[in-house]
Amino acid sequence: MTDAPFIEIEDLYFSRGDHEIFRGVNMTIPRGKVTAIMGPSGTGKTTLLKLIGGQLTPESGRILIDGQDVHRLSRKALFTLRKRMGMLFQSGALFSDLDVFENVAFPLRVHTDLPDTMVRDLVLLKLQAVGLRGARYLTPAELSGGMARRVALARAVALDPELILYDEPFVGQDPISMGVLVQLIKRLNQALQLTSVVVSHDIKETLSIADYLYLIADGQVVAHGTPQTLDANQDPRVSQFIHGEPDGPVPFHYPAEAFYRDILGDPPATKIG
Amino acid sequence: MKRSKTMEFGVGLFMVAGILGLVFLGLRVSGLTLSAPTQSFKLEANFANIGSLKPRARVTMAGVTVGRVEAIELDTQWFDARVVLILNSELEGQLSKDSIASILTAGLLGEQYIGLSVGGDPEVLENGDTIRDTQSALVLEELIQQFVSNMASN
């Protein structure tokens, strides 16, 4: 059983308004590994995480987590399933009315009946793991962006989840805190036997921690494989993204009429009334 | 922890103040009395016309408030108004049988209330008795009508 994939995504369709975001996405995410989902901005990577977490419902297709169809569960069963997941948000999303200690203690307090002393020990353990045991009395407003993300990471693993979802963990970080986060994600994954899903467009960092990669564009999976195979992939869409070339199949220009006509020709008829 | 204690104290104070405010409104503003019903006694009086007398109106004696109007209903036997009065219990067995109940008006436009005045009969009114001697309310229209017809006949 342990070799069965932890998450299976089958033929997923999702759209927001008239805009189709996913058109038949298939993925299998293996247990105990770091799987990265990459793609240009605006391809709905965060949306995919929200679909996995059951906060959004797809139009068709299904998502199985450990054999359970996320969108067929009752509200109660879904909340029970979520106790087995942790999610790290782009902004950290710490509760602004609680201090660092209480933020990390929050999942423990609401889901367990542990005595206060035990909660304290567990929280300090998790804070020690992210190196912020000394910052326990600070409020979220006093933390830097990188520190906030580390506290959020400690909170996400407070209940020792089996799955952890990272939403753009490296965005907007200075090189030092980026390095710290890469180390942390790697270490946590090894130490806790977690299944990790990292959504990101930071290629270098992601390649260094991912065991397996999915590349999505235009609402579909365009390539998947280990970092090595993707690096050698000849598909122009893949190599443009992996090697960060400014122009290619994903155009630099937003669709527009030809530049010379636009700038030299008659002004286009403006709509009246 | 200390901050949350003072906060809880503040909220408690807030709620107590709300209840006290309501009690103030009840007692001082609407004139509710907390006296138990056993401390009062009941009399009835029939009036030919009560004017605009309302339930809860004052009952006075020599200008001192001694009770209030409990209920007003139409007596279908005589087709006049039966008014139930609740008086202080200390007056029980003190009012003579021929006491007079009249409907008076406070000022020219004020509200109407009942004034009691005692007679000389040695027998006294007991709980539930009816006052025989009553004076109805003065209705302004009737007064004017009388005045006009007197003028006409003269």
Added chain:
Amino acid sequence: MQSKFSNSTARITQLGRRGCDLMEALGRAGVFLFQSAIGVPSREGWRLWLHQMHFVGVLSIAIVLVSGLFIGMVLALQGYTILVDFGAEQALGQMVALSLLRELAPVVAALLFAGRAGSALTAEIGLMKATEQLTSMEMIGVDPLRRVVAPRLWAGFVSLPILTVGFSVVGIWGGYLVGVEWLGVFEGSYWSNMQASVTFINDIGNGMIKSAVFALVVTWIAVFQGYDLVPTSEGISRATTRTVVYSSLAVLGLDFVLTAIMFGGL
């Protein structure tokens, strides 16, 4: 001709879409109220409720009481100048008390509450939404409707009637200050006229019912606007404005309906 025709159809389509959007929003708000208000409060829930009572109720005391004092004083001043023409200044207490208890205290306290507490609730919940705190709470397996919205809803519902009582008491005292202490109305008639005309059930009770209805509506609008807003800084500022505008309109409109039912013999 052609463009005029297509223009008017476009307008009708837009009107229809607005109507559908409005119905949809009302439905969402109804489901939202139902989901937040049900559920037995836990020990933790009590603590959260207490916390919100502080923010919503205790911190609104000052503005409500000061306004109540001034309104009572103005009522006495205005009432006196009218009543003295009829030689009926003895009825000042009655006028002040009835105006306050039936109308001014529930309505003005609700309007102040919408401005002071309602807008703050919207902004606070909106900010929690914009910074993904609500989503992350959901991912931790805690329902934000229960944890964030319900305590605020109940705190608002309990606070406003208490504030309204305070408003009335202070207003009547303000009327006393101006009428009796300053303008020289006889103290005994100020209180006795009041007591003779104010009834507990009809005046104070109905005023309290009004206040409870306003409390529910204002808090509901405030938390729903916060929960339902577009999570950007512009969205938050728009939603805060909407809270104040919608709740003021709702309070004044409902006041007319409730007054018609309670005192208008409907």
